[in-house]
Amino acid sequence: MFRYLTAGESHGPALVGILDGLPAHLELDAPAIDAALRARQGGYGRGGRMKIETDRVEFLAGVRGSVTLGSPIAVVVRNADFENNRALMDPLTGGGKPLTNPRPGHTDYAGAMKYRQRDLRNVLERASARETAMRVALGAICAQFLEALGIRTFAYVERIGPVVAAPPRDLDRERIAASEVRCADPEAEEKMIAAIDAAKAAGDTLGGAYVVHVTGVPAGIGANRQPDTRLDGVLAGALMAMQTVKSVEVGAGNEVAALPGSQAHDIFTLGEGGGVARPSNRAGGIEGGISNGQDIVLRASVKPIPTLMKALPSVNLHEGTVAPASIVRSDVCVVPAASLVGEAMVRLALTGPILEKFGGDSLDETRDNMRRAVAAAAELFEPATLRAER
Numbered sequence: 001m002f003r004y005l006t007a008g009e010s011h012g013p014a015l016v017g018i019l020d021g022l023p024a025h026l027e028l029d030a031p032a033i034d035a036a037l038r039a040r041q042g043g044y045g046r047g048g049r050m051k052i053e054t055d056r057v058e059f060l061a062g063v064r065g066s067v068t069l070g071s072p073i074a075v076v077v078r079n080a081d082f083e084n085n086r087a088l089m090d091p092l093t094g095g096g097k098p099l100t101n102p103r104p105g106h107t108d109y110a111g112a113m114k115y116r117q118r119d120l121r122n123v124l125e126r127a128s129a130r131e132t133a134m135r136v137a138l139g140a141i142c143a144q145f146l147e148a149l150g151i152r153t154f155a156y157v158e159r160i161g162p163v164v165a166a167p168p169r170d171l172d173r174e175r176i177a178a179s180e181v182r183c184a185d186p187e188a189e190e191k192m193i194a195a196i197d198a199a200k201a202a203g204d205t206l207g208g209a210y211v212v213h214v215t216g217v218p219a220g221i222g223a224n225r226q227p228d229t230r231l232d233g234v235l236a237g238a239l240m241a242m243q244t245v246k247s248v249e250v251g252a253g254n255e256v257a258a259l260p261g262s263q264a265h266d267i268f269t270l271g272e273g274g275g276v277a278r279p280s281n282r283a284g285g286i287e288g289g290i291s292n293g294q295d296i297v298l299r300a301s302v303k304p305i306p307t308l309m310k311a312l313p314s315v316n317l318h319e320g321t322v323a324p325a326s327i328v329r330s331d332v333c334v335v336p337a338a339s340l341v342g343e344a345m346v347r348l349a350l351t352g353p354i355l356e357k358f359g360g361d362s363l364d365e366t367r368d369n370m371r372r373a374v375a376a377a378a379e380l381f382e383p384a385t386l387r388a389e390r
């Protein structure tokens, strides 16, 4: 079984992660993992923390000579900001003045109730999106496994606040990666940047939406055996399990609720080289909880960051008085960064079902199994096979 775990407080010494169940003999490109971490730190609308950190992955276990051993992979990303917060956050001696005014929309209040914490810092340290740096590191390792099987993920921003980009005609990865808001539409990009500037000037924050697009997933990943084996549930659950995400759509998503069946589904036609073709992909590559061989397309909508510089109304829980919400250093807009965390979550969430389908304790074994399974599936309805059966 493939699984992963992360630990780490935002201003503690480090973020740590364990990936268990990746096959042996995967050659890892550590600079590419660091590049993914650097990309997550970027994007227009980020705050002061990103100037302090230069995230880099350190391997502690599971890898020798940059090649996976099949044993659990353990990694660390250090928090440079720990040095500025040692008195507050040292695991053995840390402490300080409590934070008392919960931010509406943040974990502060619900977490305080859950863990019986009178200091909201004890909640916000783990709730902080700083933790997503480790998800991106682990996701970047999975990306290298998936790419070895011909599966690629890609994320781009579709909306920031009220500004919506035109649907991209092709996935121009370089253009999107070069965009400060990870948006393919230059006109929308300009408006998005202006919207972030306006929100910042007003002491406000902005949410938005992003798309994660996956190519190369063969048909037959995921299962309709049980509710928790369905691929759409697994992937949507992974995206919902992000700090900012409030809704997830698969393919055309919410749009199909308004369409009649005659327009909502992707018809079958005969493919030119044999087999079937699908002229559209409203299902987003998943039917009945199983991948159908088309690209997998997922959209996540993201709330605005709950820390506003013009603080929202709240209360002081210690004094029982009305008081503005706590202001801690934060960002104005994290949608571009969130799109990369979403991409990492999809990479992590896809790896398990891929390994469940093809198995393998070494990369070659997984690859051979996949090749055989894909070839057998392609032959299943070949006219020649059908003739032989008759």
Ligand code: EPS
Binding pocket: 010, 047, 048, 049, 050, 081, 127, 128, 129, 130, 131, 132, 133, 305, 306, 307, 328, 329, 330, 331, 337
């Ligand atoms: C973030 C790290 C955090 C915030 C932000 C994202 O660091 P700090 O709290 O030290 O500024 O910048 O997190 C939030 C906005 C949040 O509400 O948690 C990161 O690494 O992405």
